[in-house]
Amino acid sequence: MKAGPDIAVIASLVGDPARANMLTALMDGRALTASELAHQAGITPQTASSHLSKLEAGGLIEPEKQGRHRYYRLTGPDVAHVLEGLAGLAERAGHTRVRTGPKEPALRRARICYDHLAGDLGVQMLNSMRSQRLVRQIKQSIELTSEGKRFMAQALQIDANTLVHPRRPVCKACLDWSERRHHLAGTLGAALMSRFTELNWAARDPTPGSRVVNFTRTGEKRFAALFGDATGHALAKT
Amino acid sequence: MKAGPDIAVIASLVGDPARANMLTALMDGRALTASELAHQAGITPQTASSHLSKLEAGGLIEPEKQGRHRYYRLTGPDVAHVLEGLAGLAERAGHTRVRTGPKEPALRRARICYDHLAGDLGVQMLNSMRSQRLVRQIKQSIELTSEGKRFMAQALQIDANTLVHPRRPVCKACLDWSERRHHLAGTLGAALMSRFTELNWAARDPTPGSRVVNFTRTGEKRFAALFGDATGHALAKT
DNA sequence: TTCATTGTTCGATGATAGCCGAAGCATCGC
DNA sequence: GCGATGCTTCGGCTATCATCGAACAATGAA
Numbered sequence: 001m002k003a004g005p006d007i008a009v010i011a012s013l014v015g016d017p018a019r020a021n022m023l024t025a026l027m028d029g030r031a032l033t034a035s036e037l038a039h040q041a042g043i044t045p046q047t048a049s050s051h052l053s054k055l056e057a058g059g060l061i062e063p064e065k066q067g068r069h070r071y072y073r074l075t076g077p078d079v080a081h082v083l084e085g086l087a088g089l090a091e092r093a094g095h096t097r098v099r100t101g102p103k104e105p106a107l108r109r110a111r112i113c114y115d116h117l118a119g120d121l122g123v124q125m126l127n128s129m130r131s132q133r134l135v136r137q138i139k140q141s142i143e144l145t146s147e148g149k150r151f152m153a154q155a156l157q158i159d160a161n162t163l164v165h166p167r168r169p170v171c172k173a174c175l176d177w178s179e180r181r182h183h184l185a186g187t188l189g190a191a192l193m194s195r196f197t198e199l200n201w202a203a204r205d206p207t208p209g210s211r212v213v214n215f216t217r218t219g220e221k222r223f224a225a226l227f228g229d230a231t232g233h234a235l236a237k238t
Numbered sequence: 239m240k241a242g243p244d245i246a247v248i249a250s251l252v253g254d255p256a257r258a259n260m261l262t263a264l265m266d267g268r269a270l271t272a273s274e275l276a277h278q279a280g281i282t283p284q285t286a287s288s289h290l291s292k293l294e295a296g297g298l299i300e301p302e303k304q305g306r307h308r309y310y311r312l313t314g315p316d317v318a319h320v321l322e323g324l325a326g327l328a329e330r331a332g333h334t335r336v337r338t339g340p341k342e343p344a345l346r347r348a349r350i351c352y353d354h355l356a357g358d359l360g361v362q363m364l365n366s367m368r369s370q371r372l373v374r375q376i377k378q379s380i381e382l383t384s385e386g387k388r389f390m391a392q393a394l395q396i397d398a399n400t401l402v403h404p405r406r407p408v409c410k411a412c413l414d415w416s417e418r419r420h421h422l423a424g425t426l427g428a429a430l431m432s433r434f435t436e437l438n439w440a441a442r443d444p445t446p447g448s449r450v451v452n453f454t455r456t457g458e459k460r461f462a463a464l465f466g467d468a469t470g471h472a473l474a475k476t
Numbered sequence: 477t478t479c480a481t482t483g484t485t486c487g488a489t490g491a492t493a494g495c496c497g498a499a500g501c502a503t504c505g506c
Numbered sequence: 507g508c509g510a511t512g513c514t515t516c517g518g519c520t521a522t523c524a525t526c527g528a529a530c531a532a533t534g535a536a
Contacts, residue, residue: 007262007324010331012253016494020246034513047495049514059331068503068512082327085320086245093248093297254524272483285525287484306482306533 031073116189128227142171269311354427380409
């Protein structure tokens with residue numbers, strides 16, 4: 001008579017409180033690690049692992065391995081839209097919820113990730129480079145366009161030809177620790193960071209062990225002039 | 239730490255296969271009886287009753303009592319949108335489903351409901367009257383506008399003043415047995431039907447006990463000229 | 477009234493699924 | 507190499523919840 005589960009299987013995935021908490025934590029387009037999602041949902045890692053594999057099998061989230069971590073994000077904006085719709089119905093029915101807060105503002109703003117720029121400004125830079133078509137991103141791999149090469153030479157005196165390295169890519173998308181979006185790694189990312197310090201636009205914080213990067217006033221202006229503040233909006237797919 | 243159920247409660251309502259089947263059966267905006275929804279879901283009436291009260295408590299459906307029956311419909315187009323979104327995600331994940339078929343075409347087309355016109359044409363007539371602003375509908379109650387009175391007098395020689403009755407309203411929305419949308423009842427509905435027979439536009443089927451109404455060729459043309467074929471689209475609320 | 481139909485409530489049963497402890501891989505840093 | 511961290515798999519426990527039988531309430535028809 002009737003067909004299989006259909007929308008019920010998807011809805012039941014969202015229907016579990018633990019999974020729903022995970023999904024709402026991912027709604028802004030960021031990617032979170034499995035253990036963070038477990039913490040968000042208030043469950044142990046082993047339970048979270050079970051939930052995450054179910055969500056992945058249902059096509060709601062997709063993983064990205066990065067070292068020991070496993071980052072999860074929503075598979076697309078349509079998933080977020082459905083979640084928003086459900087939240088709307090829930091609100092209409094009288095249910096509410098709370099939000100989380102930020103922490104460590106300086107570290108979130110700008111910091112060193114190995115040898116390149118990370119944090120809010122790092123993500124912002126890559127977003128701007130994408131929208132200016134300085135780079136072209138196919139899946140995980142990024143490459144510099146011809147306009148990008150011109151831009152690097154002209155604005156920052158970086159010769160793209162000197163960046164090629166036998167064991168390291170020129171451009172690489174690196175998942176950002178605080179923003180949970182990609183910023184630019186690779187030899188270009190490193191070259192940009194060292195250029196910023198050479199030009200006195202920015203410097204690593206003197207406190208030993210700190211990874212905070214402090215921008216000077218003029219440095220921040222010049223940076224903004226080159227890489228705007230094209231703050232990617234919430235649902236943009238990294 | 240975390241707030242209440244939030245979207246999980248809503249999603250878990252849709253997450254049960256039986257409830258999901260009920261909701262998808264309601265997605266086209268029609269209203270169905272409790273027992274029909276039970277049949278759609280393949281469960282017994284008592285189980286369906288439990289599900290329906292939960293869905294109603296969750297604000298996804300709303301009931302309308304009509305005689306012995308209890309018709310349920312979605313509370314609004316937003317519910318249907320969320321269900322569509324879930325169906326999209328389910329389809330993307332590889333799940334499918336089937337559809338039901340029609341039956342009893344003549345009876346669905348046009349028939350007598352007590353003393354007025356029901357079926358596809360009955361629903362069509364009320365829809366057309368609404369879009370022509372001949373009637374004004376507030377909630378369940380319908381009233382004839384001044385244009386409506388003019389229209390009735392001019393096109394069909396019906397004097398609205400003769401329709402008032404101590405114990406029966408002039409206009410009344412009556413839930414349609416086959417279409418599951420409203421058609422026009424009340425003294426106006428009855429007057430229209432008898433006028434149609436007087437004008438030889440339509441006649442009750444001669445077979446004893448049949449409630450089918452047969453329209454003549456010219457009758458169908460005249461009827462269409464007055465009440466167009468403003469087929470209400472799926473998500474229009476009744 | 478009496479009967480039939482529709483829909484509800486109650487109670488018991490059963491199966492699904494979330495949950496965690498313990499152990500097993502994989503990766504990173506030393 | 508070693509230990510630490512992050513994540514997964516396995517096994518068993520428990521609770522929630524869908525399901526149906528039976529009885530009850532409400533409405534319409536004869």
